[in-house]
Amino acid sequence: MSDTEQSRPARRFTIGGALLTLLTILAAVIWFIPIYWAIVTSLRADQATVTEFTLWPSEPTLAGYIFGITNSKLPIWYLNSTITSVVITFVAVFTAASTGYAISQLRFPGRRLLWWIILASFMIPVPALIVNHFVIVANTNMLNTYQGIILPMLLTPVTVIVYKGFFDGLPKEYREAAVMDGASEYQLFYRVFLPMNWGVTTAMAIITFIGAWNSFLWPFLAVQSEEMMTVTVGITAVQDAFGVAYGRVLSGAVMASLPVALAYLLFQRRVTQAIALSAGIKG
């Protein structure tokens, strides 16, 4: 059970081992049932959602999806989610990278203080700040705008910590040699240090994107008009409008999760790496 050998050929076959493997697969399948059932239900015709309980719809249909796209603001919400998530990803990762780089590689007064403040911010529960975020955003007339949704979500101390850790791990000679060659500070960062860790950057970008797409509480507070909602907030609005039509609601849910599910399935290794990095362990 506690065996973790890696590259070795399979261990000797035992009945106990086979049963355990079977049990693991069974557990994984059970874990997956809710998602499977949601997808299957979304493919059933309206009536069939409450009369048919088969593993696969007798007459699969995309009617629920088409209804969602044509009868709700889903396309606009998709656009809103895409714009806000992409901007958050770019800005948050870029500022975190340059800050992590400065703290790790450059000497400037207040460096230690800045580092301690960033570490301490782990302690502050961001949901505690919703009241004052709302006040700030409302007072600057940013409610129901992209900026209003984006700004409070740019707080990513963890990403700074990840980058600082990465840059700390590089030998000091890199910088010294490049400085001797007459490279400017900016060339150094963009040409030498950032390209060295595209892997880390991709990983952090993917996980930031998933986080931004999925966030609920703040976009829910910052937006009241239906035109500015993100998908994540919007699909509960669909639920109210669609009533008990579960097929339609679940079609919306499937569409809302599609980008993040794809991001995960395409970049599985990067997502794993990002999670290990964020937790501060070697993946």
Add this chain to the structure above:
Amino acid sequence: MAFRRQELTAALVFVAPFLLVYGWMFIWPTIQMVRLSFTNAPLIGAGDWVGFANYTKMWGDRVFHNAIWNTGYFVLLTVIPGTAIALLIALMVARLRGWLQSMVLAFFFLPFILPVTVVYVIWDWLTNVQFGILQAVIEPIMGRSINVWRTLPWFMPGVAIITIWWTNGFSILLFLAGLRNIPRDLYEAAALDGATNWQMFTRITWPLIWPITVLCLTIQLILQLKIFDQVYLFAQGGRTQTTMVMVQYIYESAFVKNQGGYAAAAAVMLFVFVAVISVLQFQLLRARGQR
């Protein structure tokens, strides 16, 4: 210590965007939160200084007690059980190889990347009183179908189970990374000495995986203290007072009752709770690890 001029300017350019966002969206609101908590201001607009009135009022509010109790109950139901389940799953997945391992891991991890509203919609359907397939499990045990989200004793455990299902992928990945980092020769040496699987687990795996366990428990605790989304969504349309959690208390005070000052005081309380509990837990777990 002398600073190079060029280096200083560059450093300023590099940290400026972060400092701007950080100051504007983090330090400033934190200071404002504390100040606001001593006033009777509405959500938007000025108010009078009232000293500790908000705090004393909150201390006597039954709904606030509910919020603390429910948050604590939720933490109890998720943090340790969730971490234990994650370790168990990680141990099971670590045995597998190749594509089978990737596939099984993907099944366990997939819920983690779903938006909370999707999680809500899925489980709301699964638990639907008339048509939910989970009623097929509930009915034989309870003798009747149950409206989980309108039955008080079922509410928190229900949300806890869903939260474990949803967020466990994170801990599973951390445990798997930890298991991979355990040197293989330790097990080989133990096997040569004739150790049983159970002995290998208690003497090698468990002590070496303990730091990851502490990490998972800490991350989970801080995360689950901030529970809001799931509770809010599942309680929609019902009476929220009995299932209130702390962040929801802040939300309702500010955005439903329009009491900005009072909500800020509740936010300060949450802040204090999170800080105290995370420091305590850290000390406690570290001490236990050093035994």
